Amino acid sequence: MGDHLLEVDQLHLAIGGTPLLADLSFTVAEGEVVGLVGESGSGKTLTGLTVMGLLPPEATVEGTITFAGTDLLTASPDQLRRLRGNELSMIFQEPRASLHPARPVGRQILDVVAAHENVPKAQAVDRACDLLSQVGLPNPRRTLTAYTHELSGGMCQRIMIAMALVCRPRLLIADEPTTALDVTIQAQIIDLLHRLAEERGLAVLLISHNLGVVSELCSRVITLYCGQVVSDTRTDNLLRRPRHPYPWALLQASTVDLDSDDTREWTGIAGAPANPARPPAGCRFHPRCPHRRDACVEAVPDLVPDDDNGLTRCLRHRELELTGVPA
Numbered sequence: 001m002g003d004h005l006l007e008v009d010q011l012h013l014a015i016g017g018t019p020l021l022a023d024l025s026f027t028v029a030e031g032e033v034v035g036l037v038g039e040s041g042s043g044k045t046l047t048g049l050t051v052m053g054l055l056p057p058e059a060t061v062e063g064t065i066t067f068a069g070t071d072l073l074t075a076s077p078d079q080l081r082r083l084r085g086n087e088l089s090m091i092f093q094e095p096r097a098s099l100h101p102a103r104p105v106g107r108q109i110l111d112v113v114a115a116h117e118n119v120p121k122a123q124a125v126d127r128a129c130d131l132l133s134q135v136g137l138p139n140p141r142r143t144l145t146a147y148t149h150e151l152s153g154g155m156c157q158r159i160m161i162a163m164a165l166v167c168r169p170r171l172l173i174a175d176e177p178t179t180a181l182d183v184t185i186q187a188q189i190i191d192l193l194h195r196l197a198e199e200r201g202l203a204v205l206l207i208s209h210n211l212g213v214v215s216e217l218c219s220r221v222i223t224l225y226c227g228q229v230v231s232d233t234r235t236d237n238l239l240r241r242p243r244h245p246y247p248w249a250l251l252q253a254s255t256v257d258l259d260s261d262d263t264r265e266w267t268g269i270a271g272a273p274a275n276p277a278r279p280p281a282g283c284r285f286h287p288r289c290p291h292r293r294d295a296c297v298e299a300v301p302d303l304v305p306d307d308d309n310g311l312t313r314c315l316r317h318r319e320l321e322l323t324g325v326p327a
Contacts, residue, residue: 004029005029005030005067006065006066008025008063011025012062013046018277019277021043021046021227022276023228024043024229025303026232031197031203032204032219033193033206033218033219034221035206035208035217035220036221036224037207037223037247042225042227043227045093047224048173048175051088052173053073068087085167086115087169087171088169088170089164089172091160091164091173091175091177093175095156096153099148100148101148103147104147105151105159106145108163109144109159109162110128113128129144132162134188135162136158154182157180161174171202171203172202172205173205186213190213190216211254221233221238223238226276227276228284229313230312231244231247232310233309237308238310239251239324240323240324243306243320245314246285246289248324252267253268283300283313283314283315293315293316296315301315304317306318
């Protein structure tokens with residue numbers, strides 16, 4: 001693994017005065033594939049949009065986000081335009097909302113190439129066709145002439161993936177990239193991202209609810225709860241012996257046995273997710289945590305090193321005996 005390509009340090013985000021992300025810190029190295037997991041509303045997509053600089057005018061951000069030596073929070077609009085879609089790219093969760101309905105999808109892919117590279121059109125078309133083939137779309141040259149209303153949601157998702165990769169970025173933020181795809185195409189996308197990470201040194205920040213996909217693709221997993229990082233650890237450690245009660249609860253709530261294709265009984269997480277605008281005192285997870293003690297209600301835990309060379313935001317992480325996925 002190379003040097004840190006992306007460094008997020010003490011990031012605080014509020015929109016319209018409402019705090020949504022608090023003291024967010026993590027890194028992604030060259031060629032590293034990192035998962036970002038948590039329930040809806042935990043701040044996963046918002047983290048990706050903040051890194052990309054795609055926030056509304058009423059947003060206020062504190063902290064630093066450094067990409068390849070450039071501070072993205074102080075970069076000029078021209079600097080951000082040169083980076084976005086080129087060295088820094090994102091697959092958005094809603095492909096139909098991101099693709100122009102009145103333009104052929106091929107034109108939209110080629111516009112990305114033309115904005116960042118001076119290459120002949122024929123070469124750009126060949127590159128686009130190759131990517132469309134790699135993401136599992138048949139007859140890619142014909143697909144280039146299609147409009148979004150002629151394509152299924154899964155096909156639009158694959159076109160978005162190809163568009164994000166067409167300029168060979170150094171970092172790809174992938175927001176639920178396999179959600180609309182069947183398991184066969186999911187496997188193709190996972191294999192493609194694996195291969196690009198190994199061959200090109202592509203770094204990936206994978207935002208996902210699917211712990212099965214995360215376990216196959218990611219070497220490290222960051223867990224968000226209520227706008228905070230509560231766990232940052234190697235994937236195998238998270239799956240076998242989570243150090244924080246929240247990722248442990250997420251594993252118990254999964255119906256997928258990550259060691260086989262079978263399903264298993266699941267246990268839901270009690271209560272409702274905390275509101276980052278009005279977080280509870282002490283540990284933000286304590287109202288839902290079956291392992292809480294009085295200290296968890298009173299003291300705000302820091303993100304500290306744990307015994308697995310990861311980071312955990314839990315006062316009791318050294319004494320709890322939590323087990324992950326059944327072997």
